[in-house]
Amino acid sequence: MVLLQSKENYKDVSLEDLLISTNNFDQANIIGCGGFGIVYRATLPDGRKLAIKRLSGDSGQMDREFRAEVEALSRAQHPNLVHLQGYCMFKNDKLLVYPYMENKKIDGPSSLDWDSRLRIAQGAARGLAYLHQACEPHILHRDIKSSNILLDKNFKAYLADFGLARLMLPYDTHVTTDLVGTLGYIPPEYGQAAVATYKGDVYSFGVVLLELLTGRRPMDMCKPKGSQDLISWVIQMKKENRESEVFDPFIYDKQNDKELLRALEIACLCLIEHPKLRPSTEQLVSWLDSIDTNT
CATH class of the missing domain: 3.30.200.20 (Phosphorylase Kinase; domain 1)
Structure with a gap:
């Protein structure tokens, strides 16, 4: 039964x-x-x-x-x-x-408008912040990726797939781990030390936010050499002051360029190499909620 x-x-x-x-x-x-x-x-x-x-x-x-x-x-x-x-x-x-989720998941490029994509990012951030800070005991997800964010018929976001999740006891800062996760979303520190932390989930969330902004996958071998790895490509474009060129043309226009650039800045902060310099999920919720698409 x-x-x-x-x-x-x-x-x-x-x-x-x-x-x-x-x-x-x-x-x-x-x-x-x-x-x-x-x-x-x-x-x-x-x-x-x-x-x-x-x-x-x-x-x-x-x-x-x-x-x-x-x-x-x-x-x-x-x-x-x-x-x-x-x-x-x-x-x-x-x-x-x-x-059953009517719209399944946000896996790959989509025709969603910018308002919908921002609401998805905001909802996913709230769910992740709850796991890290409010749920008792706290929970590390360890497999944040676009296909693990489900959408209902109103495009409300739900974090899913907790098969790799680990409960965090009070005062724990990390768990010992094998190299788990999905290629393209795994934080660089996981390959250097066998530990998983909250900031690893933040890194993976940053990759998802880049996907929402660019309409591209983390790894795409069909792209030209130099743009197959989404993170490296975005960082290089930022260095060349060509940020506006990374956004999905479906959502980019002059009316929302400030919001898109702010969201891109947040994504890049999540992807900082050193885990301690990445924002907390509480900060992510505050920053994303402050992006107002109606102004």
Whole structure:
């Protein structure tokens, strides 16, 4: 039995219900794939839609991913975090039940306008600040990336995928870690020392903010040499005083150039090589909220 924990008073949903609603986890219902699981769309008989993350296998790593996600999301409750509505284990399968997000995720270039992209950045920053500073115990996400920011039908942002998350005990400043995360988002210090910190999440958030501003991916081997790595390319363009050329043409115009340049400055502060010089998530929320697109 899968216990759905929700303010919306969902009734209990059985494992059989989930099998039927995904057509026995048919490939046609796949809406996302990650390093440790596949996400399926499930449509219940009454029309409600859910997203089911299926972790298959009996490896120790798979068990750790499952426990980490359940533990983190059972403790964390915030408007900008995806809500874990239920979970179960059946044979070698481990299932996590989430609400279905109409607009899925902000992965890759988009036709979203600047107002929408800024609201996404603001929402994601609030969710991350909650994890780092308000949730008890605090939580390191360790896999902040654009595909882990889900959007509902109103383009409200929700941080998702807590499989790599780690709980931080009081007075902890870091956790010992293997090199985990996604290429293009991994902070440089992770390769130099086996520790993960809050400032590592901030670095990854800075990469996401660059994606929102440029409409480009962190790594794109189809781009000309010298612009395949997004961070290096942006830094070089800044050195040449060509900042305005990095913005996605879909959102850039003279009316919002000040807001875009301010957001670019914030992104670059997140990407500072030395972790201690990066802003806190509390600062990020304040800075992003101060960008007013209506002025």
